[in-house]
Amino acid sequence: MDKRAIGVFDSGLGGLTAVKELRRIAPQENIVYFGDTARVPYGSRGPETILKYAWQDACFLMEQNIKYLIAACGTVSSHVDETFRAHLDVPFCDVIGPASLAAAKGTKTGRIGLIATAASIRSGAYDRALAAIDPSLQVLPKACPLFVPLVEQGLFQKDCEITRLTVEMYLAPLKQQKIDTLILGCTHYPLLAPLIDEFFEGQVLLIDSGRQAVDTAVGDIAALGLSGDGKGESTYFVSDDMDSFVRNAGLFLGAPVDGTVHEIDIEQFEGVKVWKKRS
Amino acid sequence: MDKRAIGVFDSGLGGLTAVKELRRIAPQENIVYFGDTARVPYGSRGPETILKYAWQDACFLMEQNIKYLIAACGTVSSHVDETFRAHLDVPFCDVIGPASLAAAKGTKTGRIGLIATAASIRSGAYDRALAAIDPSLQVLPKACPLFVPLVEQGLFQKDCEITRLTVEMYLAPLKQQKIDTLILGCTHYPLLAPLIDEFFEGQVLLIDSGRQAVDTAVGDIAALGLSGDGKGESTYFVSDDMDSFVRNAGLFLGAPVDGTVHEIDIEQFEGVKVWKKRS
Numbered sequence: 001m002d003k004r005a006i007g008v009f010d011s012g013l014g015g016l017t018a019v020k021e022l023r024r025i026a027p028q029e030n031i032v033y034f035g036d037t038a039r040v041p042y043g044s045r046g047p048e049t050i051l052k053y054a055w056q057d058a059c060f061l062m063e064q065n066i067k068y069l070i071a072a073c074g075t076v077s078s079h080v081d082e083t084f085r086a087h088l089d090v091p092f093c094d095v096i097g098p099a100s101l102a103a104a105k106g107t108k109t110g111r112i113g114l115i116a117t118a119a120s121i122r123s124g125a126y127d128r129a130l131a132a133i134d135p136s137l138q139v140l141p142k143a144c145p146l147f148v149p150l151v152e153q154g155l156f157q158k159d160c161e162i163t164r165l166t167v168e169m170y171l172a173p174l175k176q177q178k179i180d181t182l183i184l185g186c187t188h189y190p191l192l193a194p195l196i197d198e199f200f201e202g203q204v205l206l207i208d209s210g211r212q213a214v215d216t217a218v219g220d221i222a223a224l225g226l227s228g229d230g231k232g233e234s235t236y237f238v239s240d241d242m243d244s245f246v247r248n249a250g251l252f253l254g255a256p257v258d259g260t261v262h263e264i265d266i267e268q269f270e271g272v273k274v275w276k277k278r279s
Numbered sequence: 280m281d282k283r284a285i286g287v288f289d290s291g292l293g294g295l296t297a298v299k300e301l302r303r304i305a306p307q308e309n310i311v312y313f314g315d316t317a318r319v320p321y322g323s324r325g326p327e328t329i330l331k332y333a334w335q336d337a338c339f340l341m342e343q344n345i346k347y348l349i350a351a352c353g354t355v356s357s358h359v360d361e362t363f364r365a366h367l368d369v370p371f372c373d374v375i376g377p378a379s380l381a382a383a384k385g386t387k388t389g390r391i392g393l394i395a396t397a398a399s400i401r402s403g404a405y406d407r408a409l410a411a412i413d414p415s416l417q418v419l420p421k422a423c424p425l426f427v428p429l430v431e432q433g434l435f436q437k438d439c440e441i442t443r444l445t446v447e448m449y450l451a452p453l454k455q456q457k458i459d460t461l462i463l464g465c466t467h468y469p470l471l472a473p474l475i476d477e478f479f480e481g482q483v484l485l486i487d488s489g490r491q492a493v494d495t496a497v498g499d500i501a502a503l504g505l506s507g508d509g510k511g512e513s514t515y516f517v518s519d520d521m522d523s524f525v526r527n528a529g530l531f532l533g534a535p536v537d538g539t540v541h542e543i544d545i546e547q548f549e550g551v552k553v554w555k556k557r558s
Binding site for chain 2: 037038039040044045046049145146149150152153155161162165166169240241244267
């Protein structure tokens with residue numbers, strides 16, 4: 001039994017949908033979460049910036065004595081490369097592999113839609129992962145840059161006309177392309193799942209990429225003999241205003257914040273130097 | 280005659296609406312623009328983060344041999360304090376004073392609406408500036424966090440139903456409160472002016488805060504004997520992907536980017552140390 005926490009990070013609050021799932025399927029695990037609220041959103045940044053931020057985030061969490069690291073951020077997951085993975089001190093999973101596998105298993109027609117940030121789509125990470133599983137799968141991508149701000153403003157109720165129209169604007173081309181499976185490639189998007197499901201009239205399988213990553217992580221942890229029997233405590237770190245985090249986190253967790261919250265200065269973090277030295 | 284450039288900065292692209300205006304009224308002036316595209320948006324950050332970023336931005340531009348500095352960013356303008364101003368090496372103006380003066384002059388009923396980012400509203404900067412001009416003025420504020428992403432996605436055409444509904448959602452309370460003047464407290468918002476004007480049926484005076492700041496700056500420059508007779512060249516610096524800047528800047532400039540574009544790493548910038556030493 002290993003009481004060390006599982007580290008989870010995201011560019012902001014979206015990764016909390018993965019924390020919610022982790023709480024549900026592994027309630028005995030301690031969790032340390034880092035949300036880079038001072039630098040969110042990553043999805044509109046260039047590849048080098050995203051990779052630098054991701055490395056700082058990972059280094060910070062590795063200093064918190066974690067046993068496993070989850071990148072619960074579609075944009076980070078689309079950009080981490082072999083160099084990044086090779087330099088980590090703990091086992092790691094991101095959302096790409098698990099979500100791709102679930103989509104490949106779930107599709108019947110081989111026509112898989114992908115919604116994500118512009119940076120995630122541009123990276124081609126899902127295309128590569130799905131092609132590696134089955135080269136005959138077709139990936140039909142659509143960047144949805146307004147979904148994150150809409151969710152962060154709490155506008156995801158089924159009766160919200162603004163969000164309904166935005167869902168229609170982004171997803172109409174995918175409906176026309178007759179997808180039967182849709183990867184929600186950003187951890188903010190599960191909050192829009194009811195509206196998305198309604199748009200597709202329940203005919204498209206929705207893959208929650210954060211949930212898939214958590215399932216994979218919990219399996220890995222068991223296989224590695226690292227499972228915990230802790231109290232299931234959560235500690236949250238953010239890089240900007242704590243009050244704003246506490247106010248909004250409940251939307252994603254589905255319950256009020258249940259642990260301590262700390263503010264850190266991620267930019268001053270030494271991880272940058274380590275990365276430069278190592279690479 | 281002073282050939283040195285006017286420095287203009289913003290958290291991202293919004294400040295380019297001020298550059299457009301500066302081009303129009305002072306075509307002989309050289310301009311150096313910095314858009315902090317790697318860290319946009321500032322509007323959801325905490326006050327300390329915003330002030331730190333603003334100081335880095337200002338220090339970078341002061342190293343470009345400028346003769347005057349304009350903060351063409353509502354959020355920065357709401358957070359710069361006397362310490363910040365005291366440490367600048369060049370004359371400076373932000374959007375708060377000029378926009379407040381224009382609103383105070385323009386209102387007949389004294390009921391002034393203010394739309395801006397959440398951080399700008401929270402700062403109370405406009406309330407203080409308007410109260411200093413005339414304590415009887417009433418400021419009716421509304422944070423509009425979705426306006427920036429909508430504008431950045433190019434969704435500001437008059438026939439865009441999503442944006443029309445968002446305008447209605449945010450501005451209905453101000454209409455009910457019977458404002459006669461509205462400060463557009465974010466330099467992204469002028470692109471939404473036609474939709475906002477339509478919502479108010481042309482009955483509300485719209486104050487473009489970036490345009491007011493530019494008018495003030497050009498007046499200051501003339502009064503200080505710093506006017507230029509240059510070729511009106513523009514140089515743009517951004518902190519993230521240049522291609523994305525070039526793709527989107529035209530929306531704000533109303534024309535394709537007309538100068539050279541450079542990418543810099545603003546976080547590594549020494550300004551931070553200077554600020555710490557000086558404060």
